[in-house]
Amino acid sequence: MKDLMMERSIQLFAQKGFKETSIQDIVNELNVTKGTFYYYFKSKQELLMDIHLQYIERLIENQEAILADKTTSYPEKLHSIIFKLVHDIEKEGLRAKVFFREMRHLSEEHLEQIIPKRDRFKENVQEIIEKGIEAGQFRSDLPSDIVTLGILGMTNWSYFWFQPDGEKSDREVAAIFYKMLMKGIES
Amino acid sequence: MKDLMMERSIQLFAQKGFKETSIQDIVNELNVTKGTFYYYFKSKQELLMDIHLQYIERLIENQEAILADKTTSYPEKLHSIIFKLVHDIEKEGLRAKVFFREMRHLSEEHLEQIIPKRDRFKENVQEIIEKGIEAGQFRSDLPSDIVTLGILGMTNWSYFWFQPDGEKSDREVAAIFYKMLMKGIES
Amino acid sequence: MKDLMMERSIQLFAQKGFKETSIQDIVNELNVTKGTFYYYFKSKQELLMDIHLQYIERLIENQEAILADKTTSYPEKLHSIIFKLVHDIEKEGLRAKVFFREMRHLSEEHLEQIIPKRDRFKENVQEIIEKGIEAGQFRSDLPSDIVTLGILGMTNWSYFWFQPDGEKSDREVAAIFYKMLMKGIES
Amino acid sequence: MKDLMMERSIQLFAQKGFKETSIQDIVNELNVTKGTFYYYFKSKQELLMDIHLQYIERLIENQEAILADKTTSYPEKLHSIIFKLVHDIEKEGLRAKVFFREMRHLSEEHLEQIIPKRDRFKENVQEIIEKGIEAGQFRSDLPSDIVTLGILGMTNWSYFWFQPDGEKSDREVAAIFYKMLMKGIES
DNA sequence: AATGAATGAGACTTCATTCAT
DNA sequence: CATGAATGAAGTCTCATTCAT
Numbered sequence: 175m176k177d178l179m180m181e182r183s184i185q186l187f188a189q190k191g192f193k194e195t196s197i198q199d200i201v202n203e204l205n206v207t208k209g210t211f212y213y214y215f216k217s218k219q220e221l222l223m224d225i226h227l228q229y230i231e232r233l234i235e236n237q238e239a240i241l242a243d244k245t246t247s248y249p250e251k252l253h254s255i256i257f258k259l260v261h262d263i264e265k266e267g268l269r270a271k272v273f274f275r276e277m278r279h280l281s282e283e284h285l286e287q288i289i290p291k292r293d294r295f296k297e298n299v300q301e302i303i304e305k306g307i308e309a310g311q312f313r314s315d316l317p318s319d320i321v322t323l324g325i326l327g328m329t330n331w332s333y334f335w336f337q338p339d340g341e342k343s344d345r346e347v348a349a350i351f352y353k354m355l356m357k358g359i360e361s
Numbered sequence: 362m363k364d365l366m367m368e369r370s371i372q373l374f375a376q377k378g379f380k381e382t383s384i385q386d387i388v389n390e391l392n393v394t395k396g397t398f399y400y401y402f403k404s405k406q407e408l409l410m411d412i413h414l415q416y417i418e419r420l421i422e423n424q425e426a427i428l429a430d431k432t433t434s435y436p437e438k439l440h441s442i443i444f445k446l447v448h449d450i451e452k453e454g455l456r457a458k459v460f461f462r463e464m465r466h467l468s469e470e471h472l473e474q475i476i477p478k479r480d481r482f483k484e485n486v487q488e489i490i491e492k493g494i495e496a497g498q499f500r501s502d503l504p505s506d507i508v509t510l511g512i513l514g515m516t517n518w519s520y521f522w523f524q525p526d527g528e529k530s531d532r533e534v535a536a537i538f539y540k541m542l543m544k545g546i547e548s
Numbered sequence: 549m550k551d552l553m554m555e556r557s558i559q560l561f562a563q564k565g566f567k568e569t570s571i572q573d574i575v576n577e578l579n580v581t582k583g584t585f586y587y588y589f590k591s592k593q594e595l596l597m598d599i600h601l602q603y604i605e606r607l608i609e610n611q612e613a614i615l616a617d618k619t620t621s622y623p624e625k626l627h628s629i630i631f632k633l634v635h636d637i638e639k640e641g642l643r644a645k646v647f648f649r650e651m652r653h654l655s656e657e658h659l660e661q662i663i664p665k666r667d668r669f670k671e672n673v674q675e676i677i678e679k680g681i682e683a684g685q686f687r688s689d690l691p692s693d694i695v696t697l698g699i700l701g702m703t704n705w706s707y708f709w710f711q712p713d714g715e716k717s718d719r720e721v722a723a724i725f726y727k728m729l730m731k732g733i734e735s
Numbered sequence: 736m737k738d739l740m741m742e743r744s745i746q747l748f749a750q751k752g753f754k755e756t757s758i759q760d761i762v763n764e765l766n767v768t769k770g771t772f773y774y775y776f777k778s779k780q781e782l783l784m785d786i787h788l789q790y791i792e793r794l795i796e797n798q799e800a801i802l803a804d805k806t807t808s809y810p811e812k813l814h815s816i817i818f819k820l821v822h823d824i825e826k827e828g829l830r831a832k833v834f835f836r837e838m839r840h841l842s843e844e845h846l847e848q849i850i851p852k853r854d855r856f857k858e859n860v861q862e863i864i865e866k867g868i869e870a871g872q873f874r875s876d877l878p879s880d881i882v883t884l885g886i887l888g889m890t891n892w893s894y895f896w897f898q899p900d901g902e903k904s905d906r907e908v909a910a911i912f913y914k915m916l917m918k919g920i921e922s
Numbered sequence: 923a924a925t926g927a928a929t930g931a932g933a934c935t936t937c938a939t940t941c942a943t
Numbered sequence: 944c945a946t947g948a949a950t951g952a953a954g955t956c957t958c959a960t961t962c963a964t
Contacts (some may be wrong), residue, residue, distance in 0.1 A: 175944090191381040191465065196937060207946050208939085219939065275462075278378060280423045313544075320529060320537045323522055324515045331514025342507060357500075358545035362927085383954060396929050399956065549923090565839065567754040570958060582960085583925050634963065649836075652752065687918075694903060695910045697896055698889045705888025715879060724881045731874075732919030736948085757933065770950050773935065925964080933957070940950080 248306030435493030631722035640685030809867030818909035
């Protein structure tokens with residue numbers, strides 16, 4: 175029941191926003207009453223927190239598996255991560271949307287648990303860039319932090335426009351982004 | 362007074378969000394009463410709409426000035442636009458934040474006025490890419506629409522992390538992004 | 549301008565109700581501003597009062613002209629009054645509607661001026677009945693007060709359903725009511 | 736509690752009017768808070784709607800029982816209905832007042848449910864007149880629709896002046912109206 | 923004679939949360 | 944585990960009225 179509630183809440187939060195979704199909306203979906211909600215969650219914010227934690231932890235886990243893989247080069251790792259991010263929209267797009275958009279509704283204390291993980295996520299990407307530079311696989315004249323933010327912007331932004339059933343598949347979009355990033359668009 | 366209200370509202374919306382900012386919050390800032398707000402705006406949503414329109418109209422105007430400039434090449438135009446977008450954060454960052462983040466609070470009818478302009482903004486960038494490809498200044502093996510979305514993601518995402526008083530200036534960030542995009546990050 | 553305001557207010561009050569019509573609605577109709585309204589009327593209620601007074605005074609005047617006419621019998625007078633009431637809808641229907649429906653929005657002090665006149669109006673009809681009984685023209689076994697209220701109900705109620713452009717004319721409706729009242733509906 | 740709320744609301748609406756009665760007024764009467772009101776009713780208008788439906792449905796039910804009675808003649812049925820309408824003031828006068836006076840506060844959609852029933856109410860009376868004419872019990876030279884409206888006016892108008900504790904009882908008033916209607920007032 | 927900015931009280935409504943059962 | 948009644952704070956909005964100009 176708790177998982178079911180999280181599942182449906184993600185859908186509602188993604189669709190209408192956290193503030194715009196009432197507890198009533200959530201329990202209506204499941205044909206239970208508000209009391210039931212408060213049996214499983216201390217507050218609405220705690221539900222949001224649980225969703226955030228679940229999302230970011232899975233993401234990091236997945237990311238670190240890519241990093242740890244000793245058989246791949248850094249450009250290959252970069253490609254994997256880009257693909258993973260774009261791909262996620264199909265499977266976990268709603269989660270991602272909620273994560274990026276509704277984080278500000280968490281309280282200070284809750285954020286303290288989330289922000290370090292979100293930063294770690296960014297640092298993991300940055301690590302790929304830095305190690306790739308050291309390994310001579312990426313150019314060394316660009317600052318790794320800004321490059322990382324550029325890459326994350328490119329991929330994360332796709333949450334705003336990517337249509338799972340659109341013209342281009344996740345694989346194709348990832349390939350295009352990878353090429354742009356590696357070789358540039360200059361002719 | 363109307364302008365003053367829009368100004369302060371932008372600050373509050375950027376800081377706390379549209380839904381989280383009450384009319385009371387807005388009028389408190391200006392030491393007037395709620396009635397005064399409704400003297401100038403028919404509703405809270407109309408205020409948001411006014412903010413959106415003002416922002417996107419200025420942006421397009423500016424963008425089309427860059428496009429129309431006959432003395433610059435397409436790569437130069439691209440660089441100008443990237444710089445303009447990143448630069449805006451210093452002067453209009455809050456407006457941008459509100460624009461990207463709070464659009465969903467507009468009603469169908471309001472969106473009908475905004476969305477075509479937002480699309481035109483994207484199409485203007487895409488036009489630079491396409492004309493640049495025709496002119497042989499950009500590579501022709503990447504689809505212009507995805508490339509455009511990649512570029513916009515890179516720049517727009519900076520609204521989430523760019524600190525006007527941070528380590529890197531807007532000019533530097535724009536230059537790095539431009540290099541990444543033109544030459545790629547491969548060594 | 550004052551008369552114009554009363555005129556338009558009657559239309560709005562009849563259509564939407566006193567409470568539901570705002571000063572703004574009234575001044576919008578005349579393309580002036582709220583300040584102007586308060587130049588001519590001390591308050592919204594005073595406007596309503598003026599409308600009431602104007603209506604009831606005209607009505608009584610008219611009614612007493614019928615009463616004073618020495619050339620007509622009491623049944624004829626009754627017919628005249630019934631006709632006048634039904635007929636008024638075409639020319640003064642809105643005024644009548646406002647009078648009957650919005651009286652309760654007047655304050656105690658205002659009502660003190662209106663109620664005696666409204667009662668006088670009823671008493672005038674009752675006088676016709678009573679004098680007609682004395683003169684042997686109406687039957688004497690029914691109490692004149694209830695008969696009067698029955699007659700007034702019949703005619704006043706027509707404000708709820710009478711359509712000036714409907715199937716029956718005011719003259720026809722008045723004739724039917726008169727026949728019903730005089731001879732009864734029994735076969 | 737829901738019934739209690741309707742009961743008290745009818746009193747307040749009858750006394751002060753729908754618009755003039757606030758939710759606060761209603762809940763104050765019951766020593767509960769505004770939230771409670773909205774637990775039972777979706778809106779103020781829905782409450783009004785419930786009151787209307789309850790009233791008109793009971794009325795029609797009662798009326799149709801009179802119609803269906805095979806042991807009574809049409810004049811007797813007419814007398815029953817007149818009595819019932821006048822009588823109702825003692826038991827349901829406030830309901831009636833609210834019904835006739837506050838109907839305009841219902842929205843289009845709500846009215847769509849009420850108006851057919853109100854019309855049916857009128858048609859039931861008209862049916863008595865028409866069948867009574869056919870049966871030779873009422874005179875046939877008056878149009879049944881106007882006669883019906885005259886009768887309803889007479890009785891409904893009594894809601895404006897009838898005092899349950901006044902000089903005449905409901906039974907007496909009904910008898911007087913019945914005589915007026917059947918035999919006329921002519922001597 | 924008219925304007926337009928401002929007020930402030932009060933309206934309807936929403937909603938996260940609590941708690942006895 | 945779950946319900947359903949109740950709360951109370953806060954939110955958006957309306958509007959009659961005032962007043963300096």
